[in-house]
Amino acid sequence: MSHHDHYSAEEIAAALGQVRTIALVGASPKPDRPSYGVMRFLLSRGFRVFPVNPGQVGKEILGQRVYGQLADIPDPIDMVDVFRAPEFLSDVVDEALSLPKHPKLIWGQLSVRDDAAAAKAEREGVTVIMDRCPAIEIPRLGL
Template identity: 45%
Template sequence: MAFENPSREEIKTILEQVGNIAVVGLSDKSDRTSYMVSYAMQQRGYRIIPVNPAAAGQTILGETCYASLAEVPEPVELVNVFRRSEYCAEVAREAVAIGAKILWLQQGIISHEAADIAQEHGMTVIMDRCIKVEDSVTQAVRKG
């Protein structure tokens, strides 16, 4: 069966109800897309938890950065991924292992293997969509 993202209404509900967001591949460089998107989401009130082995132990966006999802010491509901497609299946396995509910692959990232892994374990999967753009759309709908 072909992959299909949740409807805009379902995405809106997810973003309204989500707790902690772990961002896999969050860069400590402010000119990178992962940083800009995560910063915008943080400014909108979302809790961002950085996950990047190259920056583990550092602080990004005022939060401690972890080397892996397994090292995050608190529950993570949504895993937002800024990694190349070939790394996403492993991220999906890690997300399943920590009990995350949603796997979100950012715009331009498609991994049917990762989607299959996550969906087999009851996770909601969103692929090839920017969380910041989707949140902007839901914010506009809420205000409109």
């Protein structure tokens, strides 16, 4: 059994407690998309959110400038929140690990799980949470 099969409330709270800036990979400008709702929620909770979507570069989502890749974001990122299909998680991890300052946390949204990609990040000291949603976990944990 992988430790990614279950996360304790303490684990999730500790990981999120270190987060102020979030790169939201796979951000969508469409209000009916889950990434839009989660981004709106995170902004409402005071996080700085940088949407990442190569097809929307230079535009804005929820008033935030869109970036094409993690390396384009001008500030260090505490968390990378991944709204991409699971097969893309490994590429996102590689991109995150190539940054001058690694994020503290890589978060795979619901159904986004790749244990090999997670192990790669964890070897570099990055916490990984997968197949969860921060917009569910934050209220559930009272954070």
